[in-house]
Amino acid sequence: MRSDAAALSGAGGQSAVQATGGISVDRLSKTYERIVGRELSRTAALADVGFDVAPQEFVSVIGPSGCGKSTVMKIIAGLLAASSGDVRVSGASVTGPGTDRACVFQSPGLMPWKNAVDNVALALEFAGISRAERRRRAAEYVELVGLGEFKQHYPGELSGGMQQRLGIARALAIEPVVLLMDEPFGALDALSRTRMQDELLRIWEQRKKTVLFITHSIDEAVVLSDRVLVMGNGTIAAEVEIDLPRPRSRHELLQDPKTLDLMRRLEDLLDATRGGDA
Ligand SMILES: Nc1ncnc2c1ncn2[C@@H]1O[C@H](COP(=O)(O)OP(=O)(O)OP(=O)(O)O)[C@@H](O)[C@H]1O
Numbered sequence: 001m002r003s004d005a006a007a008l009s010g011a012g013g014q015s016a017v018q019a020t021g022g023i024s025v026d027r028l029s030k031t032y033e034r035i036v037g038r039e040l041s042r043t044a045a046l047a048d049v050g051f052d053v054a055p056q057e058f059v060s061v062i063g064p065s066g067c068g069k070s071t072v073m074k075i076i077a078g079l080l081a082a083s084s085g086d087v088r089v090s091g092a093s094v095t096g097p098g099t100d101r102a103c104v105f106q107s108p109g110l111m112p113w114k115n116a117v118d119n120v121a122l123a124l125e126f127a128g129i130s131r132a133e134r135r136r137r138a139a140e141y142v143e144l145v146g147l148g149e150f151k152q153h154y155p156g157e158l159s160g161g162m163q164q165r166l167g168i169a170r171a172l173a174i175e176p177v178v179l180l181m182d183e184p185f186g187a188l189d190a191l192s193r194t195r196m197q198d199e200l201l202r203i204w205e206q207r208k209k210t211v212l213f214i215t216h217s218i219d220e221a222v223v224l225s226d227r228v229l230v231m232g233n234g235t236i237a238a239e240v241e242i243d244l245p246r247p248r249s250r251h252e253l254l255q256d257p258k259t260l261d262l263m264r265r266l267e268d269l270l271d272a273t274r275g276g277d278a
């Protein structure tokens with residue numbers, strides 16, 4: 001693969017990724033080390049990963065289990081240190097977590113003793129936002145994800161899809177420039193999942209953010225993304241531009257032969273990475 005950052009940039013090369021919201025990952029490697037008995041065990045999770053994401057671009061990452069997707073995301077989030085290489089967000093090196101980036105994981109990890117709006121407000125409190133602003137933003141974002149009627153409900157009184165929406169509201173309320181999503185819909189049933197995809201498309205079109213989205217679903221990646229990166233065995237094996245029109249309607253996209261071609265292409269690329277693993 002090409003390792004120079006500009007070559008993998010979706011739009012505008014190096015200067016675009018230095019602008020607010022741009023992500024640049026350069027020669028990133030990560031080896032996990034742990035003690036097993038008396039031995040030091042090493043797992044090379046990433047080797048020389050390089051890619052860029054332009055401001056407000058929606059990029060998905062697909063790849064077989066264990067190929068390093070979550071590791072890349074955790075390093076960009078500042079939750080994990082790299083072994084070598086450089087990650088920049090808005091042109092600045094990532095040295096730890098920051099309110100410019102928000103994460104959404106497969107399980108939303110809500111506080112069961114706080115109601116919907118207070119779950120969002122709590123995250124804002126951790127981010128150092130004033131009380132009045134917390135109240136305003138929590139109400140706004142709970143509304144944005146369609147949970148206005150459920151503000152006072154506790155997580156245990158919400159469906160899985162609603163809980164996930166609340167997790168997204170909590171991430172968006174920080175008003176990050178970058179949204180990092182690691183299989184956010186992976187635990188949902190098929191119907192809730194497609195609804196959430198539509199919802200995310202709607203929100204992203206309203207409040208443009210840079211999104212890095214990990215998924216195991218090829219059709220989810222195609223429907224949502226501007227570009228899809230295919231990872232295999234700790235490296236970026238390929239990238240595919242999703243040149244489908246926006247705003248997108250999932251229903252229309254699935255009738256378009258171009259969509260099916262893109263899905264087939266990604267499936268072949270994914271199979272090739274699996275072949276490489278075998
Ligand atoms: N904390 C850790 N300690 C040791 N090894 C780890 C750790 N976290 C991940 N690994 C290893 O690093 C590799 C990449 O893991 P990672 O979680 O990034 O994969 P992934 O692509 O997100 O997989 P999945 O699709 O199953 O979520 C795997 O071999 C995994 O076993």
Ligand SMILES: [Mg+2]
Pocket residue numbers: 069070071182
């Ligand atoms: Mg993972």
